Amino acid sequence: MDQTYDDLKRVLVKRGLASHNDVNDKVFYKEEQLHVVLVHEGSKSELAENIRKDLIKVSYGFDFKLTLNGKEKSIRYPLLADKIKEFNYKRIYKDAFLMATVITILYVCVMVILVSSVNKHPSQVTNISDKLLDVSALISSFVITYLTSKVLTVRQEKLNRVEKIKELSNKLTEFRRICHVVLESLQFWQPSEAQRAHGKHVATQITFNDLHYLNTYDERYDEIHGLMNYQTYGEIKPKFVLQIATLCKSKDIYIHNRLFLGMDFLANYIYSGKELVEWQFLQDNNMFWYVFENEWLVYENSFNFNISEHDKKRISKCAGRLDNLLANKDFTKELLVSASQIAENEIIPELTILVKKNEAKQSFMIKYLLICFSGIFVFGVLLQVILGLFLSSLIVSYIAIIAVTAIVIHILISLPAILKNEITFRPKYDYN
Known part of the structure; x- marks a missing residue:
């Protein structure tokens, strides 16, 4: 609220x-x-x-x-x-789906009226019903088996991706820990920590995304620029602090020790797509690279890499777990740039793709067909057997014929539009 x-x-x-x-x-x-x-x-x-x-x-x-x-x-x-209005299937196949439903209901009503007034050839109806039972059993069992195996395959693919997602999530956590140590190291920020303190204060109110996509939110332009206070603190260092603090945030709250409640904290924590979106700015606005490589001559007197041994050890351990190539490296600007570029170019993009795949919902077409053919199996096979114990075979035959043909009509009308929707709006897992 x-x-x-x-x-x-x-x-x-x-x-x-x-x-x-x-x-x-x-x-x-x-x-x-x-x-x-x-x-x-x-x-x-x-x-x-x-x-x-x-x-x-x-x-x-x-x-x-x-x-x-x-x-x-x-x-x-x-x-x-x-x-x-916002229901998922409204975009392409809403009209066809609704039309199929209306036509199917009309068909059922007409057939019920007809069979209640016309009952001249019960033997023919029973014969058709028997054939329908055989065809329904054969086709529906085959389709249901195929669709069920498809669903199970998709589920297994998701389970297979989990281990890779855990691995990449752990690496991302290590990079966030590096950011945390850098941000909290009092000796690192020189000659005064006023800009760092200001950046941390701003980070409690906005994220780097708010700054990065400022043109999208024009109504917040004055508010955000007022918070950043570039006239007093300069532009780059508060931005840099805000980016690091955003990477350290968890559930939109910057908590100093959350990433370091024991080194096992957040182990195997799987990041959600929503969390990863908050950090995608790193790909096209890597402040580590900008400050420590592109503009290093301008900012070399603003940072002191001779920090405490405790902080150096923590960064070294995190970097080694992030990538074997960074193991046992000294704490330098090159180490920070390398770690940020691994997160920027490898970890976040690949992890985003895998997480989006795992969070994607099951195809509507598969669920629709599974429901329809289950209905065909129920009305064409099971109900004929079960209701045949209590009702006359003629009534059961009519129910089976009307129900199965109604479902088939619904499929024939809806399926072309549903297929078109699946082809046109198939979820894409590209990073961009």
Whole structure:
């Protein structure tokens, strides 16, 4: 809710509904619920909808009371309509899927009416039903077996990737530990640690992503530049500290000792795709390389590599676990650049690809076909056997024929659009 509070204030200022000075008077908590009080001469419903649309762009969910000219209105997201609109299969095959469902329902209704009024050839119906049982059993069992094996294969592939993901995750943790030691070493930052302290303070409020993608969030431009305070501390070192601190953060909280609660802490911790996205800035904005290699002549007097032996040993151990080529290396700028480039070019890209593959959901087409052919097997085989014990064979035959043909009709109408969707929107696992 705190995030919604901040987002609301930015929206009101952006739309001219409040100034920076009085926005806190208009957005407040009352009885643990968020409230907004505005006076507006224009269309109230249009204003509420515009505020809602603005918030949807930056928020995952919100619920608050908007008071316009004394009249209260609830603004909430997501509503049921939002969930329906955003349902996964709406993009390409929604229309075909719904059409297939409607046609199938109409077909079932028509067939039920017909069979209830026409019953002239029961022997033919039973004969068709028997053949349907044989065909349904053969086809559905084959398809279900194939699809089940496909699902199990995908699951096994995910399990096989886990060990590689663990290995790369452990290496990423070692790089983050190196960043942690560098950031916390008082001797490393010279001649004064004011810039480092300022950068750490900023890191409690924003991440390097907020700075790196600032053009995307223009409404925060003044806020972020005010936090960085380049006029006082310069531009590069606070940026550098912010990048290192962002890499050290865990769940958006910078905790000094979280990465060093014993060397086994975070062992085999598997990073999520959401966490990795927060660190992808390293690929095209590696401040280690920029400061210690590209602009080293400018900043060589700003860092002291003669830090404590304890910190040197910790960095050396972490670097050795990060890559065998860095084992037993002295603590130098070259070591930091090499470690950052391994994380930038090898660990984060490869780990991102593997994690995205493991987090990808099962194909809708496979789940759809598995459900449909399971239905064919149930209605075409099992129900004929089970219901045949209680109902007349003619009624059971009608139920089987109508149900199986209805499912087949649904498949024939939906499948082309579903296949098109699978081909066009197949999830891509490229790093970019």
